Amino acid sequence: MSEEKSLNFIEEIIENDLNSGKYETLVTRFPPEPNGYLHIGHAKAICLNFGLTQKYGGYTNLRFDDTNPVTEKTEYVNSQQEDIRWLGFNWKNELYASDYFDELYGFAVKLIEKGLAYVDESSADEIAALKGTPTEPGQDSPHRNRSIEENLDIFTKMKNGEFADGAYILRAKIDMASPNMLMRDPIIYRIKHAEHHRTGNKWCIYPMYDFAHGQSDSIENITHSICTLEYVSHRELYDWFIEKLEIFPSKQYEFARLNLTSTVMSKRKLLQLVNENLVNGWDDPRMPTISGLRRRGFTPKSIREFCERIGIAKRENLIELSLLEFCIREDLNKTANRVMAVLDPIKLVITNYEKGTEDLIGENNPEAEDGGGTRVIPFSNELWIEREDFMEVPAKKWFRLAPGAMVRLKFAYIVKCEDFVKDENGNVTEIHCTYIPESKSGSDTSGINVKGTIHWVSAPHAKTAEIRLYDRLFTSETPDAEEGDFKDYLNPESLTVLPNAYIEPALADADLDGRYQFIRKGYFCLDKDSTADKLVFNRTVTLKDTFKKPN
RNA sequence: UGUCCGAUAGUAUAAGGGUAGUACAACGGUUUUUGGUACCGUUUGUCUUGGUUCGAAUCCAGGUCGGACAACCA
Numbered sequence: 066m067s068e069e070k071s072l073n074f075i076e077e078i079i080e081n082d083l084n085s086g087k088y089e090t091l092v093t094r095f096p097p098e099p100n101g102y103l104h105i106g107h108a109k110a111i112c113l114n115f116g117l118t119q120k121y122g123g124y125t126n127l128r129f130d131d132t133n134p135v136t137e138k139t140e141y142v143n144s145q146q147e148d149i150r151w152l153g154f155n156w157k158n159e160l161y162a163s164d165y166f167d168e169l170y171g172f173a174v175k176l177i178e179k180g181l182a183y184v185d186e187s188s189a190d191e192i193a194a195l196k197g198t199p200t201e202p203g204q205d206s207p208h209r210n211r212s213i214e215e216n217l218d219i220f221t222k223m224k225n226g227e228f229a230d231g232a233y234i235l236r237a238k239i240d241m242a243s244p245n246m247l248m249r250d251p252i253i254y255r256i257k258h259a260e261h262h263r264t265g266n267k268w269c270i271y272p273m274y275d276f277a278h279g280q281s282d283s284i285e286n287i288t289h290s291i292c293t294l295e296y297v298s299h300r301e302l303y304d305w306f307i308e309k310l311e312i313f314p315s316k317q318y319e320f321a322r323l324n325l326t327s328t329v330m331s332k333r334k335l336l337q338l339v340n341e342n343l344v345n346g347w348d349d350p351r352m353p354t355i356s357g358l359r360r361r362g363f364t365p366k367s368i369r370e371f372c373e374r375i376g377i378a379k380r381e382n383l384i385e386l387s388l389l390e391f392c393i394r395e396d397l398n399k400t401a402n403r404v405m406a407v408l409d410p411i412k413l414v415i416t417n418y419e420k421g422t423e424d425l426i427g428e429n430n431p432e433a434e435d436g437g438g439t440r441v442i443p444f445s446n447e448l449w450i451e452r453e454d455f456m457e458v459p460a461k462k463w464f465r466l467a468p469g470a471m472v473r474l475k476f477a478y479i480v481k482c483e484d485f486v487k488d489e490n491g492n493v494t495e496i497h498c499t500y501i502p503e504s505k506s507g508s509d510t511s512g513i514n515v516k517g518t519i520h521w522v523s524a525p526h527a528k529t530a531e532i533r534l535y536d537r538l539f540t541s542e543t544p545d546a547e548e549g550d551f552k553d554y555l556n557p558e559s560l561t562v563l564p565n566a567y568i569e570p571a572l573a574d575a576d577l578d579g580r581y582q583f584i585r586k587g588y589f590c591l592d593k594d595s596t597a598d599k600l601v602f603n604r605t606v607t608l609k610d611t612f613k614k615p616n
Numbered sequence: 617u618g619u620c621c622g623a624u625a626g627u628a629u630a631a632g633g634g635u636a637g638u639a640c641a642a643c644g645g646u647u648u649u650u651g652g653u654a655c656c657g658u659u660u661g662u663c664u665u666g667g668u669u670c671g672a673a674u675c676c677a678g679g680u681c682g683g684a685c686a687a688c689c690a
Contacts, residue, residue, distance in 0.1 A: 295690095475649065517651085
């Protein structure tokens with residue numbers, strides 16, 4: 066028997082509509098405004114819309130909602146397309162609301178002819194004054210009852226560029242006393258003498274969102290127009306236009322947008338972080354943008370998995386960052402090769418190692434489906450190890466290096482700490498060990514069992530690299546909800562740069578697509594800032610750490 | 617003071633009148649040449665008050681709490 070996987074509320078609606086024969090083909094759309102970069106919240110909507118048509122058949126359009134020429138740019142169109150493709154989705158048609166400007170203009174004329182729209186020369190303040198409040202009804206504009214002929218005449222002149230911005234607007238004639246503020250004669254066209262990224266200067270009037278979105282859905286025969294909760298109150302208007310215009314009845318459904326702990330998601334706030342140089346651009350690896358996550362080392366698969374796991378519902382939610390971290394660890398654990406890098410080095414000298422150097426064999430990834438293969442790792446009597454792997458006075462349950470203690474050097478020998486050197490400030494500068502020749506990894510006949518295994522890099526063979534460690538961008542789990550400015554809660558330690566870490570020589574061939582586990586330190590990837598002489602690695606995420614530090 | 621939407625473990629999400637389940641998190645254990653992985657286990661929940669019913673997370677009514685709505689933005 067097949068496993069019954071439960072459906073979310075949108076899937077239920079779709080299955081009902083398909084089973085009842087209401088629709089034969091499912092058509093959805095992803096409709097971003099090209100005015101910024103896509104973030105993980107958009108990824109949720111992308112996975113939903115494209116995922117639905119992958120599951121039920123039909124197709125998904127990519128439609129740019131470009132009805133406001135002053136905020137939109139081709140640059141954003143391109144970056145948004147790149148991000149959607151990177152996530153692994155392909156749209157059926159690439160469309161633009163601006164493709165429909167002629168048709169939309171015709172719809173406006175039709176509404177005027179039906180006596181359902183009028184031009185209004187009131188100022189923005191005057192309109193606001195008559196709008197009422199959520200608890201009080203509004204009042205009719207003095208221009209509400211102009212003749213159809215006059216409305217048509219002025220609207221034509223608006224289109225022909227005879228008026229300055231703001232001189233007139235076109236409003237739907239609905240009900241100034243409606244409990245829904247959006248139904249109080251909403252503005253549907255405004256004059257904007259601005260160059261549009263696609264239509265250039267052809268138009269000087271542009272439709273508002275409410276007069277473009279539903280009609281665009283209808284033109285494309287979108288069956289299920291899925292958007293976020295803040296559009297719930299727009300649905301009444303959405304349906305009103307479709308009804309009065311007598312066009313294909315697309316239906317709008319709303320789900321709760323994604324909120325993630327310790328970050329912000331609003332475009333306005335992300336823009337502020339970029340503009341005020343609080344991060345290094347839209348693709349800063351600390352940003353929740355798709356491009357930031359990509360640069361950080363997240364995989365498309367991990368993001369799709371995340372979107373699958375968070376679910377689709379109508380209640381507001383705040384997802385814990387740990388779920389995103391789980392998703393990327395789960396993917397990388399199976400795919401990332403294991404290598405060794407020492408982030409905070411201290412010298413370890415093996416006093417009885419006479420061979421000079423030796424090539425050892427290391428497994429690339431025992432968790433990989435194909436076994437991962439092996440590589441050569443050079444070894445010598447002088448190594449770099451992690452400073453935190455040595456304690457002069459070991460804590461309870463410490464099973465790394467300490468005076469007299471033994472540990473396994475990963476892929477190599479067991480060593481015993483015999484001595485250490487301190488500088489005049491009391492800092493340990495060098496650790497002296499002896500090794501057990503019979504304990505070589507893979508052919509250990511020593512019979513010695515040690516609890517600790519530490520990573521290392523041979524000092525004479527090591528390459529250096531810059532390593533960038535990232536932590537959560539905000540110290541508050543809910544920076545949006547805190548008192549005062551959200552920027553007051555930025556985490557000052559969200560970025561730590563280690564300019565001179567040591568990496569094993571095999572990493573010299575790292576490329577931008579590679580994903581690596583630095584053994585015991587986390588998952589890393591090469592950053593685009595790398596040059597031939599200077600490699601830069603980003604830490605995608607740490608390994609899960611269940612070691613309870615003393616104290 | 618209005619209208620609309622919502623409420624299930626710490627966080628999400630199922631159960632659609634009949635055993636409140638799953639995942640992440642947390643905690644404990646086994647295995648381990650990564651204090652990782654894998655495997656096993658533990659803790660924690662139906663906002664509230666009534667009603668309908670043999671039986672309610674589910675249906676109904678009232679309340680409480682949270683969110684959205686007064687841009688010539690989307």
